[in-house]
Amino acid sequence: xxxxxxxxxxxxxxxxxxxxxxxxxxxxxxxxxxxxxxxxxxxxxxxxxxxxxxxxxxxxxxxx
Numbered sequence: 001x002x003x004x005x006x007x008x009x010x011x012x013x014x015x016x017x018x019x020x021x022x023x024x025x026x027x028x029x030x031x032x033x034x035x036x037x038x039x040x041x042x043x044x045x046x047x048x049x050x051x052x053x054x055x056x057x058x059x060x061x062x063x064x
Contacts, residue, residue, distance in 0.1 A: 003048075033049065037061065
């Protein structure tokens with residue numbers, strides 16, 4: 001799977017970094033993804049989740 005949150009669908013955003021000399025460099029800002037063992041439909045799976053979803057409590061984490 002790509003660099004995308006499996007809960008909210010947050011993806012990388014794209015833009016330019018512009019220096020003082022106005023040199024334009026294309027870059028991307030990736031979401032802060034964490035691999036988490038979560039309870040998905042009654043089974044334990046490893047999913048990629050952004051930290052804003054973790055903080056909001058949208059994911060039920062599983063302990064070992």
